Amino acid sequence: MVGVDLGGTKILAAVFDEKHRVLSREKKPTRPELGPQTVIGRVADCVHDALAAAALPHTAISAVGVGVPGMIDTRGGVVHVAPNLHWRDVPFSKWLGKQLDLPVAVVNDVEAGTMAVQHFGAGRGLQDFICMFIGTGIGGGLVLHGEQYRGAGGMGGEIGHMVVVAYFGPKCGCGNYGCLEAVASRTAIVRRIVKAMDDGQKTVVRSLCDGDTSRIRSRILAEAYRQDDKLVREIVNDASHYIGIGAANLINVLNPQAVILGGGLIEALGNRMLPRIKKAAFAHTIAASDERVNILDSGLGDDAGILGGALAARRLAKR
Numbered sequence: 262m263v264g265v266d267l268g269g270t271k272i273l274a275a276v277f278d279e280k281h282r283v284l285s286r287e288k289k290p291t292r293p294e295l296g297p298q299t300v301i302g303r304v305a306d307c308v309h310d311a312l313a314a315a316a317l318p319h320t321a322i323s324a325v326g327v328g329v330p331g332m333i334d335t336r337g338g339v340v341h342v343a344p345n346l347h348w349r350d351v352p353f354s355k356w357l358g359k360q361l362d363l364p365v366a367v368v369n370d371v372e373a374g375t376m377a378v379q380h381f382g383a384g385r386g387l388q389d390f391i392c393m394f395i396g397t398g399i400g401g402g403l404v405l406h407g408e409q410y411r412g413a414g415g416m417g418g419e420i421g422h423m424v425v426v427a428y429f430g431p432k433c434g435c436g437n438y439g440c441l442e443a444v445a446s447r448t449a450i451v452r453r454i455v456k457a458m459d460d461g462q463k464t465v466v467r468s469l470c471d472g473d474t475s476r477i478r479s480r481i482l483a484e485a486y487r488q489d490d491k492l493v494r495e496i497v498n499d500a501s502h503y504i505g506i507g508a509a510n511l512i513n514v515l516n517p518q519a520v521i522l523g524g525g526l527i528e529a530l531g532n533r534m535l536p537r538i539k540k541a542a543f544a545h546t547i548a549a550s551d552e553r554v555n556i557l558d559s560g561l562g563d564d565a566g567i568l569g570g571a572l573a574a575r576r577l578a579k580r
């Protein structure tokens with residue numbers, strides 16, 4: 262099985278054995294500005310390289326599964342809208358399938374990540390839980406009665422657009438103000454740091470990114486936090502507070518067994534952020550019982566996407 266996580270900045274591909282253990286992995290920048298045909302070609306290259314690294318021929322693989330950030334018609338294999346990639350109505354499965362000569366499943370990336378958490382991560386054995394993926398944006402997966410809930414129109418779980426700052430919140434990519442994503446995603450954190458730097462505030466981020474703020478990623482934030490950088494600590498702690506408020510809202514509405522956190526920012530800074538997220542969440546949950554919901558790390562790190570892709574591939578191969 263091959264699982265692929267196609268993000269706005271990078272493509273991750275991995276070859277898995279029957280027990281979903283990683284045999285090899287490859288990584289490439291996405292370069293969405295080159296257009297869908299070229300990006301799909303890059304995905305194909307990534308899969309070829311991963312197969313070569315695992316010393317496996319094509320014929321040893323039954324299907325490829327890809328998680329894509331956008332609205333997907335999984336049955337038809339079409340990416341309807343993917344804002345981060347600037348795609349509209351791309352016949353993904355057909356195009357990639359032709360290049361690889363293999364069946365290709367395409368699923369929403371957050372849905373893929375949630376599936377992975379349910380099968381291999383902290384969601385194993387749970388019937389009701391919520392995934393919060395914190396990275397470039399904020400995505401969510403709702404597993405209710407053991408099934409992923411997608412709502413009437415398939416848009417369920419858009420937890421990044423819960424309003425957590427009611428008055429004068431920052432503008433969100435969706436057009437509203439004060440959404441969780443606009444105050445607590447990595448993009449929002451970096452925006453605040455860059456503004457503070459422009460205003461002349463001191464921070465080690467300036468030297469960590471060699472003066473090029475477009476290079477600020479989760480890893481640089483984690484390093485600045487580790488070095489006790491006052492500005493980064495303050496801004497990351499603020500984000501944790503808002504994620505906790507978002508978690509409390511979800512807990513109060515859905516009464517889940519667990520809220521499970523994942524995504525690039527949590528992978529890099531989870532041990533710093535989790536205690537603050539929990540503190541803020543439990544300060545805002547209603548005390549219906551002593552049995553408190555568990556708030557924890559997914560345990561999958563950056564592998565949630567590729568594992569979810571592999572599960573989608575398996576589902577397609579069985580069909």
Ligand SMILES: [Zn+2]
Pocket residue numbers: 421422433434435436437440442443
């Ligand atoms: Zn929004």
